[in-house]
Amino acid sequence: MKAYQELEARHRRLSALGNAAGILNWDQATIMPSGSAPARAELVAELDVLAHEMTTSSEMADLLAEVQSDGTNLSEWQHANVREMNHMFKHATAITADLVKRSALAESDAEMTWREARKNNDFKSLAPKLDVIFEIKREEAAVKAEAFGVSPYEALLDQFDPGRMEHSVDVLFDDLADFLPGFLQQVLDQQAGNPDLLIPPGPHAEEDQFKLGKRVMEVIGFPFERGRLDVSHHPFSGGADGDRRITTRYDKDDFTKSLMAVIHETGHALYQDGLPDEWRGQPVGNHRGMTIHESQSLLLEMQAARTDEFIRCLSPIVREELKGSGPAWEEDNLIKIYRKVERGLIRVDADEVTYPLHVLLRYRLEKAILSGDIKTMDLSGAWNDMMEQLIGIRPPDDADGVMQDVHWPAGIFGYFPTYSLGALTAAQLFQSAKKADPGILPALGEGDFSPLFAWLNPNIREKGCLHSPDELIEKATGEPLSTDAFKTHVKARYLAS
């Protein structure tokens, strides 16, 4: 037990470093003076090195080995904690310090180039930088695949969604690829018959939108006594344990995006806040990877908040806070706004029907990049062809095509699928929750999320990393993750009315 206790102490310290990094990251995105960026970059890099050293130290290796041999007396949670410690250790030690350093340099170089290249629609200037990133990622994936006994793509995916198998993603995504293009056309045909959307006329002052966002967060149950809502360039959920901070950005002419971003980030924040308190600071008390995380934001944003019930509860609040009146502000129009489906170029602006197609495209391309089946210079054409095939429109340029996301220049591979795996999970969880408690939907109509959370807390949030993501989903819903609930959901929402 002594080795186990020592491991816990070391991870408490690692977790404190992670929490400090969370506040620093929030600070940097919201209020840090811009001229402090170089000093901050150095500071964060030193903390990263420190955390890496602490994770991979020989003492840590010895303790893990020791606890492995005398671990028979561990409780179920302690046992899972050691499994998660090993997972962290495995990823941190698989690659050399040299590769870590080369990655960091190449990513920072490529990301800076990407900003300019995207602005100037100049993929040619980005391509050689991407080549370097891709080569490094192939090296990292190969080394980890060898060490973990999985496929190279799985080795990368495993950082974000532990234990996820490439084959199972293929099955789910191929199913969506079969279903969605035809379904999309059906929805568009039906919506073409609708009268034009009314746009609630702006400008909507930032203070009013802030108050609206805050009030909706309060309705949902965001703990403002230990949390904040602020502004940043991209919305995110961050902060630290016991100190949840989300951000949004405001468009004076369109309040609807910021409002849903706030609900989305609230979902992330409430998940983090609801993780098991008794395991704070330990790996088993962490969030269960990005698929589950995204399911928690989408469960609020896409599943709960876009129900007829909640939008009917939401619309008088919107009218009051933004001082709006007239047909554009009525609940029926608000429902239509939040159900609008279209063939768009940009993933982050996509509706829930087309979104998985954007993800599918990236998933297929990054697998081809990793396997070397596609050359960097052919990436732009491949992107445009696949966009046309899946979503039915062709990007007029690379800025709104292959260069729209920061992920690849930033060296983030294996992350994209979790967006849509999260959407599938959210649909499946919401279906099960409603089945378990038929009071959930009527309560949403009253702005009462507590029945939903009464199901979510024991089934997801309080489970931390006790189970694998797939086990967690299966235990909560009684079935393995599939596309069924998602398909049922979009059919009901987009074709029935």
Place this chain on the structure above:
Amino acid sequence: MKAYQELEARHRRLSALGNAAGILNWDQATIMPSGSAPARAELVAELDVLAHEMTTSSEMADLLAEVQSDGTNLSEWQHANVREMNHMFKHATAITADLVKRSALAESDAEMTWREARKNNDFKSLAPKLDVIFEIKREEAAVKAEAFGVSPYEALLDQFDPGRMEHSVDVLFDDLADFLPGFLQQVLDQQAGNPDLLIPPGPHAEEDQFKLGKRVMEVIGFPFERGRLDVSHHPFSGGADGDRRITTRYDKDDFTKSLMAVIHETGHALYQDGLPDEWRGQPVGNHRGMTIHESQSLLLEMQAARTDEFIRCLSPIVREELKGSGPAWEEDNLIKIYRKVERGLIRVDADEVTYPLHVLLRYRLEKAILSGDIKTMDLSGAWNDMMEQLIGIRPPDDADGVMQDVHWPAGIFGYFPTYSLGALTAAQLFQSAKKADPGILPALGEGDFSPLFAWLNPNIREKGCLHSPDELIEKATGEPLSTDAFKTHVKARYLAS
């Protein structure tokens, strides 16, 4: 050289932890949600433990021993860096982890009791908690005195003002004790003949005071591209390397205190910002203790900013930003406001003539506490007697007497003298600077601090910890620290006109 390089790397990491703590501390004092306090306390405690472990590790001890034996090739700065590393190591290893933990618990307990006790003017409830603190401090001082070969008080003072000797403080403070009470009476007699002060009528809106403070900081040269001005309960200068953040608080009826607090904190911030860039993250690149730090804030606030020259430059800015006009806003009245001397009870509100007497009282009492010459229950009476003897007024209660400062409940012993040693240093530095460049005063009249800083940068800021505090003062001014410049300064300012 390898051991030395490894020491530098370890200290870079320690410094990153310190910088992270700086941002966390600023965050906590300015914008952290209050309900996040317990989680933040745990986070900070874990980082403290981590930093202590890193500072005292056996590897650190081995590296310091190794570099000691092969250190002949070190440059002057590297040599000083190793000296500072040893100083940190010495303080961190002198006391046991058990004592560190007992201190932290007792201090947090006493500080919480102090808040209530002060509010209720109830010294009796605080006394037993202080007893515990005093006992721990006596233990700490004894252990360190033994280890360092200095007196127990010196062992504590050495944390804040390295190398400062008790005897030299006695000499300086006894001199002030002889001089100030009589001088104070002279000043009061002279000011009694003045017409009543005019008070610029408020209320002064917070936004206006913020703009005024910001503008004055810009005049002085505060680097807002890598710094901020915010609000907190107590003004402070904090942040991190390359990210200087100061705070103030606003009184709607009196702008003068906040304005001088801003100038004071700007002095601290510019000192930190001006430390040698090539030694950032290394002990030798740190500030040179609290006497020098306080000299840098007082050099701006008390020496430069209260000159006739600068106040004449300041007053039109004040009128403009606060939209004031009339005799109360004229420069002659502003000068009188900033020269007002009185016998007051509260240290933090004291003018520069009475301030050292407040410090002297605390210095004498904390030495008596440490030596056991005074009992805790007799502290209140001793405080009041000494207050009457030194400043000529007797506190009506303990809330405005012995309980006014957080230092003792917080376990901070040996810090108080640095306030007045800093005031003496500021006077001596300003005198030398003016002598070296007669253009400094006329430039202040134009709101131009660059001649002053042109002297300050090479003589103080860029020296970091290359020399001891006393050597630094002597090299900069040609003389050891004395009371001469301070006495000359207050005589010229308060009796001449």
